Amino acid sequence: GLIAVLIISCEYVPEIAGIRGKVIIAGMQDLSMCSIIAERQINGQTVSVVREIGASEAVPNSWQIFENKQTLPPDPATGDTMLAKSTDEYVFATVSDINGNFELMDLPVGLYTVTALKENTLGYVHTDVLVTAQAVTKIDIVLTATGSISGTVQLEGRTEDLRGTFVYAEGTSYIAGSDYFGNFIINYIPTGEYDIIFYHDGYTIAETVGVIVNGASDTPLDMVNLTNMGNVWRGDFIVEDMDDLEFISRYDSIIGDLSIKDTSLTDLDPLENLTRVDGSLSIRYNSSLASISGLNSLTFIGEELVIQGNSSLIIKDEVEAFAKLSSLGSLKVWINSQLEELGNLKGINSIEGNIDIWANAALNDLSALENITTVGGYLNLKDNPLLTDLTGLSSISTIGGYLKIEHNVGLESLDGLSSISTIGGNLEIMQNYELTSIASLADLDHLGGDLFYVWYNDLLPESDAIDLWEHLRDFHDFSGEKVIQGNKTD
Numbered sequence: 001g002l003i004a005v006l007i008i009s010c011e012y013v014p015e016i017a018g019i020r021g022k023v024i025i026a027g028m029q030d031l032s033m034c035s036i037i038a039e040r041q042i043n044g045q046t047v048s049v050v051r052e053i054g055a056s057e058a059v060p061n062s063w064q065i066f067e068n069k070q071t072l073p074p075d076p077a078t079g080d081t082m083l084a085k086s087t088d089e090y091v092f093a094t095v096s097d098i099n100g101n102f103e104l105m106d107l108p109v110g111l112y113t114v115t116a117l118k119e120n121t122l123g124y125v126h127t128d129v130l131v132t133a134q135a136v137t138k139i140d141i142v143l144t145a146t147g148s149i150s151g152t153v154q155l156e157g158r159t160e161d162l163r164g165t166f167v168y169a170e171g172t173s174y175i176a177g178s179d180y181f182g183n184f185i186i187n188y189i190p191t192g193e194y195d196i197i198f199y200h201d202g203y204t205i206a207e208t209v210g211v212i213v214n215g216a217s218d219t220p221l222d223m224v225n226l227t228n229m230g231n232v233w234r235g236d237f238i239v240e241d242m243d244d245l246e247f248i249s250r251y252d253s254i255i256g257d258l259s260i261k262d263t264s265l266t267d268l269d270p271l272e273n274l275t276r277v278d279g280s281l282s283i284r285y286n287s288s289l290a291s292i293s294g295l296n297s298l299t300f301i302g303e304e305l306v307i308q309g310n311s312s313l314i315i316k317d318e319v320e321a322f323a324k325l326s327s328l329g330s331l332k333v334w335i336n337s338q339l340e341e342l343g344n345l346k347g348i349n350s351i352e353g354n355i356d357i358w359a360n361a362a363l364n365d366l367s368a369l370e371n372i373t374t375v376g377g378y379l380n381l382k383d384n385p386l387l388t389d390l391t392g393l394s395s396i397s398t399i400g401g402y403l404k405i406e407h408n409v410g411l412e413s414l415d416g417l418s419s420i421s422t423i424g425g426n427l428e429i430m431q432n433y434e435l436t437s438i439a440s441l442a443d444l445d446h447l448g449g450d451l452f453y454v455w456y457n458d459l460l461p462e463s464d465a466i467d468l469w470e471h472l473r474d475f476h477d478f479s480g481e482k483v484i485q486g487n488k489t490d
Helices: 047-054 062-067 242-248 462-476
Strands: 006-012 018-024 035-042 091-095 101-105 110-118 122-131 135-142 144-155 166-169 175-177 183-190 192-199 206-213 218-220 224-226 232-234 237-239 253-255 258-261 281-284 300-308 327-334 355-358 379-382 403-406 427-430 451-455 481-485
Touching: 018 110, 018 122, 035 047, 035 101, 035 122, 047 166, 047 175, 091 101, 110 135, 122 135, 122 183, 144 166, 144 192, 144 206, 166 183, 175 183, 206 218, 206 224, 237 242, 451 462, 462 481
Parallel strands: 018 135, 144 218, 144 224, 232 253, 237 258, 258 281, 281 300, 300 327, 327 355, 355 379, 379 403, 403 427, 427 451, 451 481
Antiparallel strands: 006 135, 018 101, 035 091, 035 110, 110 122, 122 144, 144 183, 166 175, 166 192, 192 206
């Protein structure tokens, strides 16, 4: 069968940025009139998909360009049919000449998805093609056969008129809409493997990963059910007083950020029906706030949960606080002087971003985090004087960024870190004056940063730190800088 091959290189061309290459079709001599488009990406998606879903000003998408490829005339100077056409500053199109050559020049710098099609039966797609300043990115395209993906979407609470669901291959311009009965078909998609996204305004987003497309055939998908998100607020919202809180309490989902800042609120009970915040949820500097029990129905926070500077907030024995939360991007808990616990985050198994817990004078319990196995970013624990151990972190095996444990003056051991095998960044343990052992890190077998830093932990034997560093150096190829000083010497 046909195999798609991508060869990319860059050459310096002063004052020019673009994409140039050649189309290859096995057994075919006339390689002209192959339609090629380059679309800029926005947050990992092509601009045509973003605009289609966002219902913004209509701009021709890939298929409209393909269908009107006859509007791309031969170059009047050479007669070659390879004249680039820009529909706007985001979408650029051309066709190949008889030898398969094409070029798209004077492109804005950025990431592109390049798509090619000939006679609907041969196609090609590649995402994340980088165009840099004063350089031409070279791509040789081998077209493959195309197929299709079909299926049916069901919408919770609706039995008829199921139109309006957008179904697309992630990162590409291959998109279709559901019909009255919920049926859809994505045509002319090149052979390969795709992740398929299902989006309908007001419903949860679904994804089917690893869908295989074969040439000249259809790939049927199982029925996809989308859950109604209820009343949806679109955009960011700031709560500054009770009137604001009562207004936003009408909504079940917020597609944006929710900020509760500098209020005199004592609780968040009006938010008891809020289930989803697609952006960040920020609760900052609310001096009278004593409880977050109103957030008990939350199941999803797309980005960061920030709890900062709430001087009356305790969260002790609030077993329902965040109990339904199953997805969270990052966690930041800063400067909450009376906070003793973190609520119930036991539905969270992984954090894509960071965990940052700093300057919480009364915090003594991390058990809310006990089911987290992976932290994609960094883990920072600093200035939490009542922590004596880290047992609430006992399930974490992988930290993508650095691990920093700094100035937790009551910390006696690192118990709770014994499952950690991988730290992608630096390891920094400093000024934990009661710390006597780092034995819990004995199974660490990968330190990806360039710094091993164990510094001024008064009761920690310096020899223990040296033993751990030598273990990483001798058996796990750590070659970064070692700073071990100010610890207990024999």
